[in-house]
Amino acid sequence: MKTFCGILWEGVRKELQMSFSAFFRLLLGALKSFLNAETLQCQVFTSDEENGQLESRFISLVSNDDHKFTCNKKILSSKSDVFKTLFAGSENDQCVRFQEIEKNLIKIDDVDGETLREILRYVYFDVVDQNIMDPNPNLPFKCLLAAEKYMLDQKFKDSCQDFLVLSVDDENAFDYFRLAENLNAEQLKLSVGDYISQYLTHKRDVLP
Incomplete structure (x- = not known):
């Protein structure tokens, strides 16, 4: 028992x-x-029909320096109105910037591989690399330009502006201010405007 x-x-x-x-x-x-849903790994197909269904969901983007990234169309569309319009089959004039080399392979002539990688990092994982300025301090600048062109969401634009604010100095302040005006980047414009105001006040105080 x-x-x-x-x-x-x-x-x-x-x-x-x-x-x-x-x-x-x-x-x-x-x-x-x-x-x-979200990874870009190679898939094992059991039929031509499944292969075709997968091809219809994915697109390869080629940067202007020939870096290639294979992406999920639905995920791209969720973060970029330009890609959403493109994949919907619209003839909107925003889509003329794309050059379709072959089926599901598109050349993007105004974005380099480094910038496209950071954009896709955000698109897939909803985060911006905290080391985005190392080793290239100009990367947030390039990302902000691309974000405006491809109509990425405001969260990504705000993150790029935050990094640019950290890098403002006496040499680039006026260039950053012009950039902010051209891109309607209000957050960057206000921060750089304050920096320039303080800079000019300091210069005035030290003049004889």
């Missing part, structure tokens, strides 16, 4: 096994959903 402790342990063990199995199934399902 089993002891009370033995019976109790057997029940606990079965419960733990069931809980672990349920958790593992949940984890596996979530992982499959993530891989199907």
